[in-house]
Amino acid sequence: MRPLLFTALWLALGSGLVLAKPKPKADSAAGTHAHSVEELTVAARPSLVTVTQIGRGGSQEALGTGFIISTDGLIATNLHVIGNARRIKVQLSDGSMHEVTEVHATDPTLDLAIIRIGKKDLTALPLGDSDSIKQGQPVVALGNPQGLEFSVVEGVISALREVEGSNMIQIAIPIEEGNSGGPLLNLKGEVQGVITLKSAVTNNLGFAHSVNDLRLLLEKPNPIPMQRWLTIGRLDDRLWEPLQGASWTQHAGVIQVDGSGEGFGGRSLCLSKENPPATPFEASVTVKLDEESGAAGLSFCADGKDVHYGFYPSAGKLRLTRFNGPDVFSWSILSDAASPAYRSGDWNTLRVRVDENKIQCFVNDTLVTEQQDTGLRGGRVGLCKFRQTKACFKHFQVGEKVSHNQISDQLALQLNAELTDYLAHKGPKDKTMEKLLAEPAASRSLLEQRAKTLEEQAATLRKLGREVHRRNTAEELVKVLQRPADQTELMRAALLVARHDNAELDTDAYLRAVERMANELKKDPEITSGSTSKAAARLAQYLFKENGFHGSRSDAIDDLSNSYLNQVLDDREGIPITLSIVFLELSRQLGLTDVYGVSLPGRFMVAYREQFGGEKVVTYIDVFDGGKFLQPSEAERFIIQTTGQVVSEAQREPATPRAMILRLLYNLTSFAKKPELSLPYLDLILALEPDSPGERLNRAFTRMKTGDSPGAKEDLKRLLETAPAGLDLQRIDALYQSL
Template sequence: MKYVFFPLLAFLGVSVGAAFAQEVDAPTDAPAAAKPSSDAAVSEAATDPESDPQAEAIVRQLRPSLVTIRVKGRDGQQRGLGSGFIVDAEGLIATNLHVISEGRRFSVETADGQSLKVLAVEASDSTHDLALVRVQPQDTKLVPLQLAAADSIAQGARVMALGNPLGLEYSVVQGIVSAIRDVDDRQMIQVAMPIEFGNSGGPLVDAKGQVHGIINMKSAIQERIGFAIPIARLHELRARPNPVVIDRWARLGRLDEKRWTPQAGADWQRSSGMIQVRGSGGGIGGRSLCVSSLPVPAKPFEISVSVRLHDETGAAGLIFHRDAKDRHYGFYPSNGRLRLSCFLGPSVFSWQVLAEVDSPDFLPGQWNRLKVRIDDQGIKCYVNGKLAIESNDTQLTGGSTGLATFRSTSADFRQFRVGDISEDDQLAGPAQEWFAATASDPQKLDAVSQSELEMLADSRDASVLELARRAIQLQRQAKQMQKLAEDVRRVPVLRALGDLLTEEDEDDLLRGALLVASLDNPDLDIQAYLDRIDQMAGEIREGIAEDADPAARLKQLDRYLFEENGFHGGRDEYYHPANSHLNRVIDDREGLPITMAILYIELGRRLGLEIEGVGLPGHFVVRHIDGESEGQLIDVFERGERMSRADAARIVLQFSGRLLQDHDLRPQTTEDILIRVLRNLMGSAGRLRDSEAVLRYIDALVALRPEEGEYRMMRAAARHQTDRDHAALEDLQWLIQNQPPGIDIHEVQEMRDFLLK
């Protein structure tokens, strides 16, 4: 179990990117593709309804009447997404039959994200691909759309389609009715507008918001042509309902109703002899139960099941002594540990964790056999035949047994049993001898005979578990060796960064930026890029007269970079790590403001120009110093655009919400610049949840500022998160011994004590 009190690392609740949000460079006019979309996204290929006040009003009026339909496939996962709309306030939803699919379970969500309980498929028409779904409004006020009269739409009429194209929920496109024509012996409304996957089932409305059709399909030939089913077909379907309750409609993977009773949400299905559960339960903590109807014998008795979690951060297992409400015991793996809990009510405050243990006998990612024995002395919990937890708790007695899942866990169950369970969880004697022999001589695994296979199969389940246990152990060892190799590889880079600032050299900034890049690119040839910068500077000098003044040299630098070679700010993939790697900036000719500035500074220095970095909040720029003036601010990200103090003030206000201060314009040291590059990389790694990359960058921060307590604290957290607890303890011990300012030593000691357990 990971220590939960670390406050500074991405993967313990908040992202590293968020921790450094004020430091990470950002473009002053971020590209539209990077901005969050509005609630009602609009296809770029269509007319924007928000540019038309009348259309905008219609969208606002209709949006509460739209629904999203998500369909589950044979494996229990979402296999499709479509649209629908409310037909009456009592809970009738119109959509395409192909959207809900025959025999599949599906969910219906309103535009504000509320899930509506599906009661039945009220009517369906396979010929015209229509379906009417009945939902339970509960406390939700359903607002129906107004259905137009049959055949009331004409060629040339302006219409809008609303739906979920390509998974973009509640999007809108506009177009016109181009024809009413027969398609595959069905009368259809042909519309001139882009229709995409996910629009299906949505309404086709006129300028008054009346529904004239149900979006059905796009043209296979033309991108901007689609088809809708005329509203007349929906009127006909409403007139001849044929309700099928959802439990009858959803035939795939139905549990045996005489054996199992799912409760509190989640999706419980049966497949290949297993019970599968997907999705979150409706109870507190996402709890969902599947209660067995098998009779429970008098004590002593046992219950058991084999469970496989698809994600070890989840929780799923056995329940017993369950009453008709919310009270029961539970034994289950949770976040990789084994837990015995007593649930005394629906609230999380009524839950009691009786015991929680790490067990070497629990195999992550594998089938694990859970067993509970209940007798007069209490409760004994086993995993894979080994005792894990004992408890004498007797708060609950009697009641049913079954399965439980928590927190949106996906899990599989098999071989559920209740009674006096006789299970052979032990290796037979010959198998024990064989495993002992292979432990001392692993090469025996390369030549297993048929007779040895037969012998191992005599205690099949125990043999399989032991093989899986050893495989997991070897995998862990291999993973640790790979981590060790990475750690060894970057030691010389960290040494070089640490030495960089103690040995003043005019190439410190350039070499330091390339060393930072080599953290992610171990094979980077740093000398080749040092030579390349010199070569670029030589190419620029060819266009400069020997007696050229600084202004002329600066102008030639701009021409070379931005006009002749196309260097530019990397907007399309702004947060890609390559934008922070100076070698990639040189190769790809695009980068972040700060890496573009490093290149500009280094080339300028080789041309005899004095250029310094200026670290404005959120946006790095440079300043050219010429004579006694304050210097000229330059935005390299914007192809060398000259900036005034007012421009700098605007950027500071945009990114920090305050006025420009003199310290915002101070020149940045080599150390300042390299730390900012590392912070940017940490932000990118935080977005990607790449804990190994985060550790690399924090290692570099410590190399640059070894006395900085914050960086040591962060590295201790990162090392623990990446299973380097011994190294984490070294950082914690350093903090305790040195007690740098700004560090809570009590918290450090608490972390150390946790890791020493």
């Protein structure tokens, strides 16, 4: 139990993040006076490069600009320019081509990247200080628009404004495709920003990220060797075989496809390498299209070339096609039907059942079509896409019978009756068509009111669905953490916290992803050496040097995504507690029993004990600082310097999974910008700690702020009934009575 008076202070320090904004360093190459645009062009040209993203077949997939920022090969650009899991080439101003050897730093929030090539003695552009930028200041943008080499455009700073949560420099300069990643210079030749996106409002308006954001990446890089970068987001080739082009990638449980396939109509397949199923069989996948004009879904009975069936949404309908060859003349559309069960713009579960004589196709457990077609049998199962479709797939299954969410008719009737009772008091009575046509003006008014009522009911049902999901997740979390000292469920518990806010999160997929990471290391000689210090050092190198995991930078540390473990695994960026959970889970799977978490004030760390000279010696690992190894005295001195607190003996002890999840939840309550956003995390805290008077009182006040007086009274009544020590019960009773 935490003293109530210290609740606010504890919440403020719970994130453990104390970062000073980096001050720009003086660049000796920077000019001290203004130059003409002609002079700047001549001086900057040797530092400008073309960055090319290379596809699987060796062809160019994307092209952008970059600029040299260090003489030993570092180049700044946009993250979207280099893509994911792709080879990258850089062309210097002299025409020479160079392979990128390392992705030195990335930040998906800022869309910034720093890459490295092997060439030395390069000409670097000096970095300025974007805090000194003034509206109306003249600037020059350099780039390679539309793939053309080296263009120069002069303009001015229009404004400094927030765009999608990031502070951007708005420039009155036309930005074209290929300019992304280029430098924005002042008239002294200093970089003020990195050109990053084109305004959707006008062709003569662009944006750039500030150079001080780029400095954050330089000061806290997350280097990833190229051989490791090429595996990020790549499909597991033991499980999947992409065919006929397009870009198939994977982030934990979600497969993504982008770009046109090489087959006719942009067709591309991605077939499972599991043993082909025997007939009869079922296959299913949940798919979401970027645009409803696209087409992507299930492929089955595939020969690995051009022959297969496809069941997929296309232009809002559900289509079943038999593909007997490479072109449209050998294709047979067996069914093309709309279904009220299909949810446009949302995730939809497709399922097929293939028997000897018929094929049944379902969307969201509703039968769409049943065809007596025996043209193809046997073969493999997988995914397909057509045209320029962008799509995401998850929960792929194949077997004699796959699991699905279909409910019995009796249960459906019961649930519908419950929902009807729930909504009965909100809807107006139905009118017959004859009455509507007799009074068309009045009917239109009535129908508009009915539509408004239905929208209110839909919002009410969504809120109810969200509440059902969150309460179910809270129950799961309590169950998972029933044994407070059991480390085996820590990762699952942290993923449940993330799933609390994202009902679509596939926790098992992320657990499997971490298991695959552990399998990469299980036979490593440093891991199996029997030395905890060697194994911990190897694990730190694997995470922070080879895979680019890193602590969140500057203002992004309170971004909720850094507390959601699935996004930490996807983006390889987090806060101390989430990065520690990843380190601890891998340690557990690798059998490193002496590695544990330490809940230090203001900075969660990992520690391990190892036998030396007859005693157990403790070493700390600061996972937020790139896996830095510290002696206990160094770590505790850092805590005193950053928080002013002295580490107690209890804080040196191993933290239980329950304590770590609670700390994660306290972080989330402190990061939430509005009272209503912190309530779900307070609910989870009280699900785990129902007798915590501090959080009970905190939730009562938060409920009052959001207008939930009945909920606030419920919490205050609980406090009056339990009468915990340290509370002024008379004041609580007076507050209760006032509500």
